[in-house]
Amino acid sequence: MESFALRMTKNGKTPLYRQLYRYIIGEITSGRLSAGEKLPSKRRLAADLGVSVSTVDTAYQMLAAEGYVKAKPKSGFTVLHIERLRPPLRPAACVPKQAPRIQWQYDFDTGSVDTGLFPFKTWARIQRETVTGHPELLNHGARQGDENLRGAIAKYLHAYRGVLCTPEQIVVGAGIEYLLGLLARLFSGAVFAVENPGYPRMGRILQNSGVRVRYVPVDAEGMQIGALQESGAQIAYVTPSHQFPTGATMPAARRTELLRWAQGKAGRYVIEDDYDSEFRYDTRPLPSLQGMDPAGCVIYVGTFSKSIAPSMRVGYMVLPPQALVRWRAQFGMYSSTVSRFEQQTLCRFMEEGHFARHLNRLRIAGRSRRDALTQALYSAFGKQGVTVHGGHTGLHLLVTVHSGLSERQLVQAAAQQGVRVGGLSDYYAPDTQGCPASTVVLGYSGMDEETLRKAANALRRAWNVQASQE
Amino acid sequence: MESFALRMTKNGKTPLYRQLYRYIIGEITSGRLSAGEKLPSKRRLAADLGVSVSTVDTAYQMLAAEGYVKAKPKSGFTVLHIERLRPPLRPAACVPKQAPRIQWQYDFDTGSVDTGLFPFKTWARIQRETVTGHPELLNHGARQGDENLRGAIAKYLHAYRGVLCTPEQIVVGAGIEYLLGLLARLFSGAVFAVENPGYPRMGRILQNSGVRVRYVPVDAEGMQIGALQESGAQIAYVTPSHQFPTGATMPAARRTELLRWAQGKAGRYVIEDDYDSEFRYDTRPLPSLQGMDPAGCVIYVGTFSKSIAPSMRVGYMVLPPQALVRWRAQFGMYSSTVSRFEQQTLCRFMEEGHFARHLNRLRIAGRSRRDALTQALYSAFGKQGVTVHGGHTGLHLLVTVHSGLSERQLVQAAAQQGVRVGGLSDYYAPDTQGCPASTVVLGYSGMDEETLRKAANALRRAWNVQASQE
Numbered sequence: 020m021e022s023f024a025l026r027m028t029k030n031g032k033t034p035l036y037r038q039l040y041r042y043i044i045g046e047i048t049s050g051r052l053s054a055g056e057k058l059p060s061k062r063r064l065a066a067d068l069g070v071s072v073s074t075v076d077t078a079y080q081m082l083a084a085e086g087y088v089k090a091k092p093k094s095g096f097t098v099l100h101i102e103r104l105r106p107p108l109r110p111a112a113c114v115p116k117q118a119p120r121i122q123w124q125y126d127f128d129t130g131s132v133d134t135g136l137f138p139f140k141t142w143a144r145i146q147r148e149t150v151t152g153h154p155e156l157l158n159h160g161a162r163q164g165d166e167n168l169r170g171a172i173a174k175y176l177h178a179y180r181g182v183l184c185t186p187e188q189i190v191v192g193a194g195i196e197y198l199l200g201l202l203a204r205l206f207s208g209a210v211f212a213v214e215n216p217g218y219p220r221m222g223r224i225l226q227n228s229g230v231r232v233r234y235v236p237v238d239a240e241g242m243q244i245g246a247l248q249e250s251g252a253q254i255a256y257v258t259p260s261h262q263f264p265t266g267a268t269m270p271a272a273r274r275t276e277l278l279r280w281a282q283g284k285a286g287r288y289v290i291e292d293d294y295d296s297e298f299r300y301d302t303r304p305l306p307s308l309q310g311m312d313p314a315g316c317v318i319y320v321g322t323f324s325k326s327i328a329p330s331m332r333v334g335y336m337v338l339p340p341q342a343l344v345r346w347r348a349q350f351g352m353y354s355s356t357v358s359r360f361e362q363q364t365l366c367r368f369m370e371e372g373h374f375a376r377h378l379n380r381l382r383i384a385g386r387s388r389r390d391a392l393t394q395a396l397y398s399a400f401g402k403q404g405v406t407v408h409g410g411h412t413g414l415h416l417l418v419t420v421h422s423g424l425s426e427r428q429l430v431q432a433a434a435q436q437g438v439r440v441g442g443l444s445d446y447y448a449p450d451t452q453g454c455p456a457s458t459v460v461l462g463y464s465g466m467d468e469e470t471l472r473k474a475a476n477a478l479r480r481a482w483n484v485q486a487s488q489e
Numbered sequence: 490m491e492s493f494a495l496r497m498t499k500n501g502k503t504p505l506y507r508q509l510y511r512y513i514i515g516e517i518t519s520g521r522l523s524a525g526e527k528l529p530s531k532r533r534l535a536a537d538l539g540v541s542v543s544t545v546d547t548a549y550q551m552l553a554a555e556g557y558v559k560a561k562p563k564s565g566f567t568v569l570h571i572e573r574l575r576p577p578l579r580p581a582a583c584v585p586k587q588a589p590r591i592q593w594q595y596d597f598d599t600g601s602v603d604t605g606l607f608p609f610k611t612w613a614r615i616q617r618e619t620v621t622g623h624p625e626l627l628n629h630g631a632r633q634g635d636e637n638l639r640g641a642i643a644k645y646l647h648a649y650r651g652v653l654c655t656p657e658q659i660v661v662g663a664g665i666e667y668l669l670g671l672l673a674r675l676f677s678g679a680v681f682a683v684e685n686p687g688y689p690r691m692g693r694i695l696q697n698s699g700v701r702v703r704y705v706p707v708d709a710e711g712m713q714i715g716a717l718q719e720s721g722a723q724i725a726y727v728t729p730s731h732q733f734p735t736g737a738t739m740p741a742a743r744r745t746e747l748l749r750w751a752q753g754k755a756g757r758y759v760i761e762d763d764y765d766s767e768f769r770y771d772t773r774p775l776p777s778l779q780g781m782d783p784a785g786c787v788i789y790v791g792t793f794s795k796s797i798a799p800s801m802r803v804g805y806m807v808l809p810p811q812a813l814v815r816w817r818a819q820f821g822m823y824s825s826t827v828s829r830f831e832q833q834t835l836c837r838f839m840e841e842g843h844f845a846r847h848l849n850r851l852r853i854a855g856r857s858r859r860d861a862l863t864q865a866l867y868s869a870f871g872k873q874g875v876t877v878h879g880g881h882t883g884l885h886l887l888v889t890v891h892s893g894l895s896e897r898q899l900v901q902a903a904a905q906q907g908v909r910v911g912g913l914s915d916y917y918a919p920d921t922q923g924c925p926a927s928t929v930v931l932g933y934s935g936m937d938e939e940t941l942r943k944a945a946n947a948l949r950r951a952w953n954v955q956a957s958q959e
Contacts, residue, residue, distance in 0.1 A: 087849065089853070099849075099853075116657060130628075130629060131628055131629075132627050132628060134624035134625065134627045134628070135624075137624070137627055139620060139621050139624065140621070142620060143616075143617050143620040143621050146613075146616060146617070146620060146830075147613050147616070147617055150609060150612060150613040150616060151609050151610070151613050154604035154605075154607070154609065155604065156800055157602050157604045157607055157798035157799070157800055157801075158600075158601050158602060158604070158798070158799060158800055158935075159600060159601075159799050159800060160800060187586060193663040193667070193802070193826035193827070194824055194826060196823060196824055197663070197667070197826055200670070204697055204698060204699065207699060220822060223822065224823070227674055227819060227820065228674060228699075229674065229677060229698075229699045328627035328628070329627070329628060329629050329824075330626055330627055330628055330629060330630060330828060330829035330830070331627075331828055331830075332663070332824070332825070332826055332827060332828050333828075349697060350697065352690060352693065353666060353694070354664055354666055354799075354802070355802070356663035356664060356667055356802055356826060357663070357802060357828075358800060358801055358802050358803075358827075358828060358831050359800035360616075360800070360801075360831070361828050361830070361831065379557070383559075383569075465628075
């Protein structure tokens with residue numbers, strides 16, 4: 020290439036070297052300048068364009084630094100091979116589209132957080148310091164998760180949940196669902212007992228992971244031990260602090276029974292999912308089942324989805340020694356599934372006390388919200404109209420509506436008013452009896468008090484109107 | 490509580506309100522002030538301590554904001570319930586410790602990146618803008634990954650690898666290992682064929698995930714199709730761009746054979762792992778197998794581990810329509826396993842052109858390093874002493890050493906000089922024949938040219954000395 024037919028403009032907006040740089044990139048990516056061609060000499064081009072040699076030099080150096088051209092001693096700059104973009108894609112006609120998400124006016128989903136409570140500035144500051152000061156974080160870290168993060172989690176679990184463990188027992192992973200899938204493979208020959216009603220996703224994940232699942236009924240104290248015995252299961256997956264969705268807390272006596280079941284036969288384990296125990300309002304909670312278990316039969320799993328954000332994808336599990344040995348033999352070579360930038364940001368967020376403060380704020384907000392929602396529901400429907408239960412802990416309530424509407428009618432009427440509520444029967448295994456009638460599940464973590472009051476009003480419109488039409 | 494026995498010091502270091510605030514936290518966390526107790530009135534305490542009312546007020550407001558106390562109209566501030574810390578943990582004696590990592594002087598591991606090449610500032614800036622400007626990112630995003638990120642990946646794959654797909658076909662997940670584990674469950678009844686030699690982790694992951702695995706031999710053109718036929722497999726997992734570890738590129742004829750095998754029977758698929766195809770140096774690469782396949786038999790998987798960082802944990806797969814339908818039915822309810830902050834940072838990094846520039850830089854660095862290492866090895870051992878192969882693409886080389894030392898001796902002698910090299914036989918399935926003798930695998934992505942030359946010298950010391958001792 021002898022020279023370029025480019026008109027430079029001294030308009031004060033774009034520096035001359037940048038105009039030249041962009042022009043040459045355009046020539047390369049369009050294919051008009053191809054791999055192996057030489058750029059004009061700096062002096063020649065500077066003279067042709069009426070600019071200084073250093074302007075041309077700056078543009079050439081930028082192109083070289085970014086890999087568009089290469090400097091060769093004594094022979095100037097040569098164009099390197101660059102992929103060209105093809106025309107944009109046409110979507111394949113046969114790819115199934117997914118239904119667009121519904122935008123609800125009020126969403127009682129149980130998996131949301133109120134973004135107004137998150138300390139974005141603190142998080143952003145720690146994250147920036149983590150990314151800019153620690154280049155080594157680009158490379159693989161420990162497979163179970165970074166050691167200091169596991170240390171911070173161990174301390175937190177001890178202080179808040181009475182969990183007794185060392186950092187070596189902790190495995191950090193991309194969410195409880197991921198970890199549960201691995202546990203299913205770790206105990207792949209076993210039968211897993213899950214709660215009925217329960218978190219339906221967990222049963223599905225276990226089945227997808229290739230293990231047999233038995234649904235075991237839950238009463239006001241959690242999983243029924245007699246039914247667990249009969250199920251023939253080796254592994255029991257439970258939510259003892261705050262049973263999902265009923266809200267039951269497993270009392271000490273039932274806990275002892277459950278641990279005795281686990282100790283009754285070699286190879287039995289309890290998986291304790293403590294997903295929202297940070298949010299307890301009225302009474303001091305029982306410490307974790309894990310902390311009551313000297314025999315090493317409890318695998319404790321938890322998450323930062325409720326206490327930080329569901330989009331953060333950080334869960335953890337605490338493996339008792341025997342399970343840990345087995346884990347390391349089978350999964351010890353698996354790469355960690357959580358970005359180290361996020362692991363280290365989270366670790367400092369915990370170590371510097373921000374997490375404890377954030378939890379306190381969330382707990383206070385959670386209580387206010389629970390109270391606001393409960394009050395708003397009672398004033399909308401009257402004490403005779405609804406029963407609100409299951410809210411001493413956690414971020415959701417159960418509401419039984421005494422207007423004669425079925426659960427399905429309640430859910431549909433709410434949807435017509437732009438309100439998403441879940442029916443309790445969604446959490447029951449297929450073909451099981453005993454689901455309380457006319458009961459819905461309201462997660463309140465995504466809305467503030469004012470919004471909850473408005474949402475309760477919308478429910479009043481939905482359910483009273485509907486009731487009078489029947 | 491009437492008042493506090495606290496001595497305030499005007500030392501200029503800690504403001505008075507902060508001294509008071511810390512004192513009260515100490516009283517609460519130690520249990521001396523318990524839940525339900527009232528704090529002294531602001532006026533009373535200010536008078537007792539000889540400070541202004543606003544000093545006390547500031548301290549009380551901070552305590553209230555952080556959830557230690559609660560303000561009640563007309564009755565002042567009441568202490569809230571706070572967990573107390575127990576004494577620190579003693580590590581359980583029975584928890585097995587993991588061996589500490591060896592610090593190598595020169596590490597030819599194939600999974601490292603050179604942290605000197607990463608644009609930390611750009612990444613940190615985009616990340617900060619992502620975290621502070623988008624509160625909605627705290628909540629769950631699309632289960633297959635955020636739509637704009639999938640769009641950016643589709644464009645990139647089309648431009649660089651000739652992959653033909655829409656964003657709907659892409660699933661983003663926490664690394665290829667994770668995605669492969671799910672694919673194993675998606676085709677859980679199938680037999681999977683993997684390359685021998687190959688990436689040993691992949692065979693293990695498939696087996697851990699509960700599917701049957703057959704090892705199919707690789708020749709200079711990649712997986713042998715005759716042996717694949719005989720294996721009875723339904724799914725073939727291959728690395729056609731740059732076979733790992735041999736470095737073979739599957740030529741067009743073998744690709745056609747492989748696709749014909751897949752089309753030969755319903756339910757057969759090829760999983761194309763394109764883990765390092767961005768790094769090609771000498772020739773224009775063949776486009777992806779996926780782009781050659783009109784029948785929808787190829788599942789394309791890729792990762793940002795090599796092109797950004799292994800600690801980032803972002804992989805993706807492109808599912809053909811039939812597999813996508815099946816995927817959504819079985820795994821459509823799984824939460825995404827990648828943090829949305831990182832998804833969005835990565836998306837903007839791609840959309841704003843930083844990724845293309847970074848890839849260019851990496852490719853240039855990769856070529857220089859490969860050339861430097863090859864040259865250093867030939868000058869250390871002579872053209873007769875070693876054969877270097879497999880380096881036209883990717884970030885590792887195979888080196889066969891003609892000094893009479895066995896592979897094991899080579900690896901051990903290198904280790905004695907502080908150099909980690911891998912033996913080629915590590916990549917062969919147990920009990921298979923045909924591994925070339927005295928061959929090691931050198932990953933060079935973690936070291937710059939100067940370091941590679943020193944590492945080659947260290948290998949010369951290791952292998953020449955050893956040879957003369959025999």
